[in-house]
Amino acid sequence: MSALTLQGVTAMRGKRMVLHGLDIIFVTGRLTAVIGPNGAGKSTLLEAAAGLLTPIAGSIMLGDKSLPVIGRRALAERRAYLPQRAGVEWPISVERVVALGLTPALPAFGDLPAALLPRIDRALADCDLTHLRDRPATSLSGGELARAMLARAIVGDPELLIVDEPTSGLDPRHAIDAARRLRARADAGRTVIMAIHDLDLALRFADDVVAVRDGRLLAAGPVAAVMTEAILADLYDVRVRISRDADGAAIRFLD
Numbered sequence: 001m002s003a004l005t006l007q008g009v010t011a012m013r014g015k016r017m018v019l020h021g022l023d024i025i026f027v028t029g030r031l032t033a034v035i036g037p038n039g040a041g042k043s044t045l046l047e048a049a050a051g052l053l054t055p056i057a058g059s060i061m062l063g064d065k066s067l068p069v070i071g072r073r074a075l076a077e078r079r080a081y082l083p084q085r086a087g088v089e090w091p092i093s094v095e096r097v098v099a100l101g102l103t104p105a106l107p108a109f110g111d112l113p114a115a116l117l118p119r120i121d122r123a124l125a126d127c128d129l130t131h132l133r134d135r136p137a138t139s140l141s142g143g144e145l146a147r148a149m150l151a152r153a154i155v156g157d158p159e160l161l162i163v164d165e166p167t168s169g170l171d172p173r174h175a176i177d178a179a180r181r182l183r184a185r186a187d188a189g190r191t192v193i194m195a196i197h198d199l200d201l202a203l204r205f206a207d208d209v210v211a212v213r214d215g216r217l218l219a220a221g222p223v224a225a226v227m228t229e230a231i232l233a234d235l236y237d238v239r240v241r242i243s244r245d246a247d248g249a250a251i252r253f254l255d
């Protein structure tokens with residue numbers, strides 16, 4: 001299992017410079033939350049980390065090899081990426097959508113190998129989708145579809161799991177379940193990276209936090225070191241209070 005190391009990563013979107021020389025290590029066996037205001041560059045950072053956006057400068061290494069050296073095919077077998085607005089264009093079943101996460105492990109033609117079916121069953125159950133498995137994915141609610149997309153990302157048990165806003169649109173029960181799933185992948189030794197706006201979930205479930213503002217690293221490190229009132233106030237430009245009680249910590253944004 002391998003850490004993901006970014007060195008001096010600079011990236012553009014169209015003609016705009018969006019990431020400016022980022023140095024970050026995403027540690028194996030840890031769940032890292034990427035936080036920051038809208039437009040900070042979180043999705044761009046995740047796309048670059050997934051090898052789907054090529055930086056104009058800097059390097060990204062998975063273990064001791066850079067992503068271009070690993071190559072697209074081998075990378076597809078080792079990492080899964082869930083984009084922010086994942087959607088389905090065709091009315092294929094939820095089960096089929098989840099099975100797409102196994103594509104790198106599938107033969108090019110024919111039915112799904114029976115040996116892979118238990119993995120699909122497990123991912124469907126983990127994301128509370130068993131009762132929806134035969135439904136066309138195009139008929140799902142936004143939150144149900146988000147759960148199907150998360151199931152697709154985790155079904156292959158990738159060593160590098162990168163998810164962009166995995167809890168967006170989910171009700172509290174399913175959001176907590178999703179965060180717990182990602183936590184479990186990290187506990188199983190995978191490198192897990194999630195961009196997230198729900199800071200209470202980040203505080204509760206993440207090990208490390210990477211705070212990005214204007215395409216630059218504002219802070220990175222263990223949750224307790226980064227999710228402080230001072231750093232969050234600086235990051236979001238709003239007053240912040242973190243209150244703690246027997247049930248844990250909660251973040252309040254003040255005017």
Ligand SMILES: Nc1ncnc2c1ncn2[C@@H]1O[C@H](COP(=O)(O)OP(=O)(O)OP(=O)(O)O)[C@@H](O)[C@H]1O
Pocket residue numbers: 013014015016018036037038039040041042043044045084
């Ligand atoms: N195709 C594009 N062309 C030009 N600029 C883009 C493009 N895509 C994104 N951007 C810009 O890049 C910057 C970073 O966008 P990005 O989606 O990475 O931010 P983010 O932190 O994920 O935001 P959010 O929290 O709103 O999802 C933003 O200013 C955005 O407007």
